[in-house]
Amino acid sequence: MPYLILLFALLAESTITHASVSGERIIEADNEPGSWLTHGRNYAEDRMSPLTQINKDNIKDLGLAWYFDTGTTRGLEASPLVIDGVIYTTGSWSKVFANDARTGEELWSYDPEVPRAWGVNACCDVVNRGVAAWENSIFVGTIDGRLVSLNKETGAVEWDVLTIDKERPYTITGAPRVVNGKVLIGNGGAEYGVRGYLSGYDARTGDLSWRFFTVPGHPADEHESDVMRMAAETWTGNVYHQVGGGGTAWDSMAYDHEANILYFGVGNGSPWNRHIRSPGGGDNLFLSSIVAINPDNGEYIWHYQTTPADTWDYTATQHIILADLEIKGEMRKVLMQAPKNGFFYVIDRITGELLSAENYVPVTWASHIDMKTGRPVETENADHLAETKTTSPAQFGGHNWHPMAYNAGTGLVYIPAMLNQAPYNTDTNFEYLGGSNWHMGQMADTPEMDIITSIPPGLMSAIFKRMARGKLIAWDPVQQKEVWSVMHETMWNGGVLTTASGLVFQGTGDGRFIAYDAETGKHLWESPTVTGILAPPISYSLDGDQYIALMAGWGGAGPLAMKLPGSKSAGNGRLLVYKLGGEETLPPGRERPPMPVPPAQTGTEASIAEGSVLYHQHCVYCHGAALNSDAIIADLRYMSEGSHQAFQQIVRGGILSGIGMASFAERVTEEEADAIHDYVIYASHQKWDEDQATGWWKDLRDWSYEVIADVVSRFGLM
Template sequence: MTHIARHISLLCFAGCVLFGVSSCSPDAGPAVGEQASGLAEVIDWPGYGGPSGEQHFSPAGEINLDTANRLGLLWSYDLDRENSVSQPLAVNGILYVTTGRSKITAFDGASGDLIWQFDPQILETAGRALRSSWGSRGITYWQGKLYTATVDGDLICVDAQSGKQLWSVATLDPETGLYITGAPRMLDGAVIIGNGGADVSDARGYVTAYDGNTGEQLWRFYTVPGNPADGFESDAMEMAAGTWNGEWWRYGGGGTVWNAITYDENHTTVYLGVGNGAPWNHKIRSAGEGDNLFLASIVALDAETGTYKWHYQVNPGETWDYNASMDIALASLTIDGEARDVLLHAPKNGFVYVIDRTNGDFISAKPFVKTTWASMIDPESGRPVEDPAARYPDGESFDLFPGTFGAHSWMPMAFSPQTELVYIPTSFIGSRVSSGGIETEHWERYPGFGADGGMSAAPVWDETNPSRSALTAWDPVHQSLAWQVPTTGVTGGGVMATAGDLVFQGEINGTFNAYDASTGDLVWSFDAKAPILAPPVSFSAAGRDFIAVQTGSSTGAAALGTFFEDIDIDYRNMSRRVLVFALDGTANLPDRQPISLNAITDPDFDIGARPLMAGAIAYGRRCAHCHGLGGVAAGSAPDLRASSTILDDEAFAAIVREGALLGNGMPQFGELDDETLLDMRHYLRFESSQMRQ
């Protein structure tokens, strides 16, 4: 029964988990600026993807293969108890750290001295957008200003020196079900932001560019077409509409740009990584017909006007949550003797793509994991050669590899222009997918902002692979594996490569590792005493190099909490910190306090008193992404199996329905009736009872 209930929880939620200075060209070297104090030159990390081209590569080289053994903790700072998987920024020796509720804290990067803090105070205003519980992945910097986006859709500009808000603009209508989790990006004076929400609402994705000084809207580009009766916003939308069928606009269509946005200064182009459909199931969304542009696509726009240039679709007619929202790195590579400006992309579907970024021409794609949905990408057409059974015709189940979690989730990969390798945090989890029992012709979305893809997806494993995840080094020129090292759990953290021929990555078990970029040999490791999923950054100031990373779990990992039962992760003893390392650092972290997690005493529990599956579904669609699949928390929220509130009807309703803990970040689910709350409590009491066995 536990096995069934947990799989239902996952199928209800699966997939929800789950720049340099402005004058620096995408393929340039170090992004160097003068420090305000007049000290030695500094190397900054002013945007989410690093100094250039979204490569997550640092040109700082003091910390290298020869000196890594001297690397030590310089200072640390305890952050608020919220999601802490964001990426810091560093400009002119100042480190800017953001956390899940879009708070920003500024530190002296070398000393750790606190300079200022900014809090947009979103808990009381975010409404149902707070249910995404993700918050901010990162911020960006331009000309003395920082830009952050809140989960409920505000884009905020903050003075980088004082921490004072300069302006704020609403980028979306929260009633649409859209929200923001991604980091803004800079387009030479314009700041661009997308949104998310296609897993839980009738969303229609778009990106918007705003003037970096004033917040004035410059342009907006929709990624999927709306109702033809309302007219089309652009020629691109009219063209895209020809690839859709049925009344897709009733479901929004999806296509949210919640993560990947890359600016190419050399070609005055911005590349969007477009998300999955709403709902996932192609048979519902588009009557099972058409490519559904621009879902699961890389879309190139003129950065100045937002005008469509070209697109490449990784998954035509996408139906497995195989979005293209993973980061897009720019590179210049010699392929078949010809120098080419390319973009590198490793989306959820398990292939590494090399695309000509000047025109969108397909160059190559090869799988870096087991792929059962397609045997290859046709070299002539650039389209996948699919297994028809993967589309679960007539409701039959199919063992999909990679699964809906993806071979590569949001955690950034890195590209080193020195080794010309891509370093990908890789997952090997699969999904048993099916649309059995779902009325595709009369389907209605699960109400109340709950995860619903119009299909089911339960986890399966590749029995031939003993690992659940790995750090994969891939040669994109020859499309071949360079090296691979296993990592703990179902995914490792974000990755950074450096000019010191090192690759840094954190793990869910709390280790922070540095590998030889050419061989994969482990050269340094640190016990961070908390999970690390955030991508690291590197910066230099006053002639010294620093490495910074944040510790803490996320909603994406929490959703798969049942797979972390053998790892000591708990909401109450998991530290959310920023850690800063340098050569000869000697600071220490306090020991993690052990916590014994025990089931509640519940002698009156009767498993047959209520339908167990009803509670599993209600919990899985609303709660699992924070409190964990099967109630097994992985750190972003408390483990409810050990909470006495699941025994108390009034206390449970006060928290879940009335919002008694909204101030602590617990969203309010005012639409839930008494029966649903009883079903959820019954399911959680059952999961608690299994802890005693």
């Protein structure tokens, strides 16, 4: 008899190993708590693991079980899947990896061979947030706009379809989802100028089943649907259809299987500035909206616009969570979101009715959400048509793409939030330039930018440290209030996992992986990760052991745009996996080489000033404000003598396009490239001179930086 039991157990294990992924299996995710079958673990995207082996009492024994090097040094944002003993994840440039979830042994990998020059179209690094699974296939969206189906066992390509118009600067960074046999994928590119949409593809064939456009097309063309006809009534002028209008659906989705409703978030406009994009006013549907559709055919059901006539890059593409909550004595099926604009929304997910909304971070653009109209009440600080206004949150948002988590046991949502502010203005000479030019409708040549580019990098860092910080918030969605919070020195931190054992896990930008008590926020455990963390953790179990896994690789929009205080970017990109009793250790990070002596400054004051403006139009998004860089992509202040001599060939000749530095010949002239070079040399001397200080003079200077930064932040002088 024992032999029969063993035989049946082995057969069951064999069956599980080769089981296909289905909608029923995802819906019943709690029946196999050791798996992680879809992006947010289940269709509700709550990111709560039912596993309890790792708990508050033994968390001190958690250690690194194994790690896997992805071979990249760019941002890693993926949420891995664990299916039948295999962990599937993605790296930079849309690469896919399949590893043995017990040991980390690589089983297969897939490189879509994205042309590196396409990286110029990626606003926020060449990142990817993960794969989807259905039947015996793994699906990935690539940075150059393709959707690819891979064999789950071998990684062989089953089909590969182009989802975009290659004449426009589209990208894909989000993880697909699969519902009812349809692979769902959106795209990015609104900063440059595209028209957003969400598409459904047949999982077996790759055929396009439907497409839902999020903004109207050219007024002279016939509208695709009555819904687009309705949306068009909220737009004016002719700039939006020339630029594209924006509204890209680049990340969040959730699915109610009982109601058969798919929810997805919509992004910002092209350009950002509403006075340029739609000069006659209007809400500009469906920008910054949550949209509910039928996943079988893409038909519209309802929408809620979080930021009508958005002009601050306040996307609604942030994580969406579904839950059933008791509100005012009645159980409601709700949708929860903490979008960039700083308000936490609880919405009836069947009807689209707004149930409540309160700010979860400081907000200056709106005083509150009017519950009668469902609209924000804008303040005098909101509009920047006539003059520059410093507004909170900044374009990074109170919460960006980093996933939050909902714990049904505590009733709390854990938000990886940010505190930040930024100046906004209006470019009165806006011109659509096409291609991979950024089209925000804001001027780079401003008094504020003159200040940023003229002050020493150490002072700039001290100011950023006060004006941009991270905050993990435990939020009560019923009472709409903060229960506890933890501050982080670095603004840009990882997504969140919560567990049924009362834990919350988050990685940080300063290179730590931390566990907190889900009820109190008490710090329970941490482990160094060598590099900063962006991605959210997941949990799975095999052979009686619970594991916690996350991707470690610094990058993304925030770190590319500026050097974030406290951040760590010196490590290789890795998949890290922890379990109780794990004893593996990570190799030390890479040391940044000494800064070379900058070449002599030959540029005039005028050329340096011109170069500063041009740099902050074309180069800042990869190389950092005022060249304050995390060196994820080259820190230009550390250029070699040979790179300085080849500056024109690099910038305009495209000699480094094979590693991602595309030619800018169509965007800058030879004379403009020389001016940018003059500014780069100027900024290099700023840092070189600052680094030479020693002893009491350095101490006095650093003290003065802290005092000045404190005054600037207290009185809002930037």
